[in-house]
Amino acid sequence: MKQGYSFADGAVAEFHTRLNNEQYELILSEADSVFAAEGKHDETVKFFQAIHRKLGYANKSDFVNINVNATTSGTFITVHYSTSFANGPAGETFTWIKRGNTPKLYSYNISSNALIVN
Numbered sequence: 763m764k765q766g767y768s769f770a771d772g773a774v775a776e777f778h779t780r781l782n783n784e785q786y787e788l789i790l791s792e793a794d795s796v797f798a799a800e801g802k803h804d805e806t807v808k809f810f811q812a813i814h815r816k817l818g819y820a821n822k823s824d825f826v827n828i829n830v831n832a833t834t835s836g837t838f839i840t841v842h843y844s845t846s847f848a849n850g851p852a853g854e855t856f857t858w859i860k861r862g863n864t865p866k867l868y869s870y871n872i873s874s875n876a877l878i879v880n
Contacts, residue, residue, distance in 0.1 A: 771825065781813065790803065796859075797866075813872060820846075823845040825842075828842075837865075851876075855869075
C-alpha cells in the first residue's frame, strides 16, 4: 500500500502537469493499451481538452484513499484525489495497472459540477 501511494502521488502530479501543458498525446502514449485503445483516441483527447477548457489548471491535489488489488492480469492501484482546479473543485479517480515493473494508466474518471455548468 505504501509503495502504491508513493507511486500514485508522483503519477498524479505528473498527470496534472501534462494536462496543464495540454500534453494529451503524451498521456495517451504512456497509458495502458486498454486506456489508449483504438477508436477511443480522439474521444479521449477531446475529453482532456474539455477538462482543461472548463476547469482550467489543476492546482493542489489532496489524497483521499487507495485500493490495491493483485490479480492474474496484474496489480491494479486505484487512488482517489480531491483536486482544486482554477475554475472549481473535482473528485478524480485514477487506476494504474502494474504488469512487471512499470505501472501504466488504466482508467481515469473525474467528477465536477464545473464540467456541467461552465
